[in-house]
Amino acid sequence: MLEVKNISKTFNPGTINEKKALRGVSLTLNDGDFVTVIGGNGAGKSTLLNAIAGVWPVDTGSITIDGQNVTGLPDYRRASLIGRVFQDPMTGTAATMQIDENLALARRRGSRRGLRWGVTAAERDEYREQLKILNLGLEDRLTAKVGLLSGGQRQALTLLMATLQKPKLLLLDEHTAALDPKTAEKVLNATEKIIDRDHLTALMITHNMKDAITHGNRLIMMHEGNIIYDVSGEEKKNLTVSQLLDKFEEVSGSEFANDKMMLGI
Amino acid sequence: MEAYFASLNPMDLLGRFPSGIAQGLIWGVMALGVYITFRLLDIADLSVDGTFSTGAAVTVMLILAGWNPWAALLIAFVAGLIAGSVTGLLHTVFGIPAILAGILTQYGLYSINLVIMQMKANQAVSVDKYSLIISGRSVPTAILVGGIFAVALIIILYLFFGTELGSAIRATGCNQQMAKAQGININVMKVLGLALSNGIVAVAGGLAAQYSGFADVNSGRGSIVIGLAAVIIGEVLGEAILHKKLNFFGRLIFVIVGGIIYYLVYTLVLWLKIDSNLMKLFTAIIVAIFLAVPYLKGQAKSSFGRAGKNSRLEGK
Structure with missing residues (x-):
């Protein structure tokens, strides 16, 4: 590999x-x-x-x-x-963007970015399911800005983002x-x-x-x-x-x- | 003193407000361009001082050459895109700090703008001879047209920054390392953002030139500061009124509101018979204060001065 x-x-x-x-x-x-x-x-x-x-x-x-x-x-x-998670919890996520927007950016890793919607409704459902795995309650805060999360939550989110697209x-x-x-x-x-x-x-x-x-x-x-x-x-x-x-x-x-x-x- | 106050006519001020609103809308459109670079890309782009005049020059010269004003405005937009791309390339490909790249573009554009205007510092375009999109001669129409431009642009920008490409630009402005890790070419995104921003500023320049009936090579001077003033006034006002409910759409609207307020203040200053040349100092002070307030607020919450005072109080 x-x-x-x-x-x-x-x-x-x-x-x-x-x-x-x-x-x-x-x-x-x-x-x-x-x-x-x-x-x-x-x-x-x-x-x-x-x-x-x-x-x-x-x-x-x-x-x-x-x-x-x-x-x-x-x-x-x-x-x-490659999926990456960094030492600094601030590095892996965009603080001024929402949780779902961050995940959507990760979902499109490696594909061309055009004028399609940045996040779709179907995706949001999927992200909700994925976030449940982390067991941090983030699945109910999909539209919260990532900057509001704690270091641990941000790091867990980064992990999910790094592995969302296998x-x-x-x-x-x-x-x-x-x-x-x-x-x-x-x-x-x-x-x-x-x-x-x-x-x-x-x-x-x-x-x-x-x-x-x-x-x-x-x-x-x-x-x-x-x-x-x-x-x-x-x-x-x-x-x-x-x-x-x-x-x-x-x-x-x-x-x-x-x-x-x-x-x- | 008495004579001075006696010379001020309140009705006159009211009479000036509509034209202030019309011009405020145009500057608001310009400020939307500044918002893209300043807030979304986190770059203070000084090229806008040049591209505003470029937009004015291109629009007026093409109209004088017999072009349809709409087509002329479209070419002005393209000219702005190109100028913004130059700044972007100077910054990304040649590694010149963004502020300096903007200054270089702006400086070079002065000559280019003069060339476009056939080496004249001022070129008039009369609404009597040409069917202009917007003109200071008919203020109600100007407010309508300016309003339509502003609303259309807000909707377009709102939709665009919700797309994959728009999200990638926002991510680049927010966290470059994260953007790269998600496979985003941050250099391309910066160039795109700068191009779009300057394209919009050039359109505003083209509208302003038609409104005033001439293009002036110096018309763009201070655009960045006025744009920042509009963005910041809008933000402060938006956050004061809507608090946490202020979303991206609301922010864009308040940028336009900021532009209008700025221009109404400008109108007021003129009405007070203060020399309009002093307006630059006035604007600079306002922008400096508004930029400083959030920082000072943060400092007030956690400052060494306060810590020292607390420690002395605890000792008692």
């Missing part, structure tokens, strides 16, 4: 702020893979997701989604293949990190439910080691712009947080000292 071959990206090359964010990363996701991504700050997790989403062009390597080489396409032209690949960039623990759990459960229901292929960054182990069928760990650990199947299921920490020290060869990851235990 996703084939990333030897991609690299250096920010601010040739300056004092030069940062080699990705150093020849290769990754293949099979149809239906739900992969969790962990790693310390600056490991290249978000950079990898942004590269796949097409936020900027990569320096080397290729990205293929569903057999289509998208390396040369900007983000809005990859959008037909994407070939779902990219979740620490999408529960900005939420309180209870809301984060709700959103994460909804994520799991939707991925399961639609058999989506997904990449999910998380700072929470436990979440990384509990969710998905495969786990990758990144360090200094590389994937340093890749585990799936039974081996992943039997992982514990302390094993994961040991693994990190072993493979990266450095003392594990990242308080943010520690907090995730």
Whole structure:
């Protein structure tokens, strides 16, 4: 489903702020893979997701989604293949537009936008049904402006928008990190439910080691712009947080000292 | 002082109001164009100062060349579309900040407008010789025609911004990252929005020129500020009257109302025998105040000054 071959990206090359964010990363996701991504700050997790989403062009390597080489396409032209949920709940939705209008924009991802109605009555019924899955009462507030919703509600809505038009690949960039623990759990459960229901292929960054182990069928760990650990199947299921920490020290060869990851235990 | 007040005739003011309303409607149409960029696209587009004159110049010159005024107005609209696209392309393709792109277009248009007007700063078009759409000579008809233009435009814009394309433009103005993630080409949307906005402003320019009976190369100067004044006056009034019930349709109507109110105030200022050149300062102050009020209100709710005062009070 996703084939990333030897991609690299250096920010601010040739300056004092030069940062080699990705150093020849290769990754293949099979149809239906739900992969969790962990790693310390600056490991290249978000950079990898942004590269796949097409936020900027990569320096080397290729990205293929569903057999289509998208390396040369900007983000809005990859959008037909990719659903995205961002870390900041404000990023994924249009605050001054209504809930149904936001969903309708997502429904038309990848199709030409012409002079047909932006939202139809039949769609609204469908959105009402879809919103019920989130269990947040949003189905009764279809015409409310998204700016009135809480961060958790907006993030759940973004999740629904990202999956409304079944994407070939779902990219979740620490999408529960900005939420309180209870809301984060709700959103994460909804994520799991939707991925399961639609058999989506997904990449999910998380700072929470436990979440990384509990969710998905495969786990990758990144360090200094590389994937340093890749585990799936039974081996992943039997992982514990302390094993994961040991693994990190072993493979990266450095003392594990990242308080943010520690907090995730 | 007494002599001054004695020279003011209330009946005269009443007599001036109808023409104020007619011109207010035309400026309201112009303000609808400004609303698209300023509120929906979140861009303060300064090219409108140039495109208003372009619309006036194109309309008048074509009418003088024997064109039907409606056809002339249509070409003025197209000219506005092109000018707006230039601003859009300068901004999106060449990466020039939107405000600067607008200033460049406006500056360049001054020369282009003069060329259109055959290097004359002013070109007259007499209602006696040509069957103009709208004229200051017949104010009731002008109000009717201006009103029809305003209503038609409100309906068209309301419908357009409810379509897939219109929604995509609104999403672009609201949240670019979200728009891109939904597969929207935000550069195309910005160019489209700027083009449409300037097209409408050019039509307003064409109407204003017919109303006054001439096109002037300087007629568009200050359009952006007047447009903003109309948009803001309309919003403040609309929100005061309708509160949360003010929907998109209502907002568009109140932009026109804002244009009319602006022009009635202008009429009042003239009636008070204040030099009309001072109106620019007056307008600038009004717009500055209305733009500042929402910000200051927010500040008043959470300011360091208040926090400090509260902390001292708590200590007592």
